[in-house]
Amino acid sequence: MYDVAIIGAGPAGASAAIFTAKAGKKTLVVDHDKGMTKKAWFENYYGITEISGPELVETGIKQFQRLGADLVEEEATEIKTNGDGTFTITTSENKQFDAKHVILSTGVALALAEQLGVITKPGTEPRIKTVLQVDEQGRTNIDGVWAAGTAAGVSVHAIITAGDGGKVAINVISELNGERYVDHDIYQPNS
Numbered sequence: 001m002y003d004v005a006i007i008g009a010g011p012a013g014a015s016a017a018i019f020t021a022k023a024g025k026k027t028l029v030v031d032h033d034k035g036m037t038k039k040a041w042f043e044n045y046y047g048i049t050e051i052s053g054p055e056l057v058e059t060g061i062k063q064f065q066r067l068g069a070d071l072v073e074e075e076a077t078e079i080k081t082n083g084d085g086t087f088t089i090t091t092s093e094n095k096q097f098d099a100k101h102v103i104l105s106t107g108v109a110l111a112l113a114e115q116l117g118v119i120t121k122p123g124t125e126p127r128i129k130t131v132l133q134v135d136e137q138g139r140t141n142i143d144g145v146w147a148a149g150t151a152a153g154v155s156v157h158a159i160i161t162a163g164d165g166g167k168v169a170i171n172v173i174s175e176l177n178g179e180r181y182v183d184h185d186i187y188q189p190n191s
């Protein structure tokens, strides 16, 4: 049983996975490599002078794997709600994974969320017609299902979608822990 299953390994999903894995939550990421980020060239990502989309995505994946999250490179074809409040994710190769929480960070692809019954609404960003309805924490209308990044209707910029993924992950971790979570490491100049 995974604590958190994240669908999508673009900036939103990878950032969420970095936080949940680093917090010690058993984390699954499912991604079929069809995101928009690999098409981009970035000169507006804070702290990085310039970077290609492929390098940004590949570094994000390495980062969450290094922290212990599992990656399944397949399409998630179905998410089913179980009677006990958990979820079963089925992939294109018929693998099944159970999770307590799901974060949908699927970019512009909303079919999976719609099949699950997540409520959508019109998007506000250029070329983003429809997004998932979420509250300020990133919760959808289905208990235990959260959304982040482009799928959740935030400004379509990598640093914003990455930040949103981190924000939603912190909210999920806080709910799992039963208290507000913060992840701060301290710089030790002489170590």
Ligand SMILES: Cc1cc2nc3c(=O)[nH]c(=O)nc-3n(C[C@H](O)[C@H](O)[C@H](O)COP(=O)(O)OP(=O)(O)OC[C@H]3O[C@@H](n4cnc5c(N)ncnc54)[C@H](O)[C@@H]3O)c2cc1C
Residues within 6 Å of the ligand: 007, 008, 009, 010, 011, 012, 013, 030, 031, 032, 033, 034, 035, 036, 037, 038, 039, 040, 041, 042, 043, 044, 074, 075, 076, 077, 105, 106, 107, 108, 109, 112, 148, 149, 150, 151, 155, 156, 157, 158, 159, 161
């Ligand atoms: C040509 C172009 C140029 C851009 N230039 C810039 C720029 O200069 N600066 C900037 O800040 N932003 C730019 N952007 C926007 C930026 O790339 C996005 O805002 C941001 O990276 C989106 O991140 P995301 O994680 O929400 O979605 P995505 O990066 O699209 O990731 C979604 C992921 O979900 C996966 N997925 C979806 N459905 C499933 C499923 N059912 N099963 C498994 N996996 C699934 C996809 O494979 C994908 O990897 C550009 C975008 C484009 C297209």
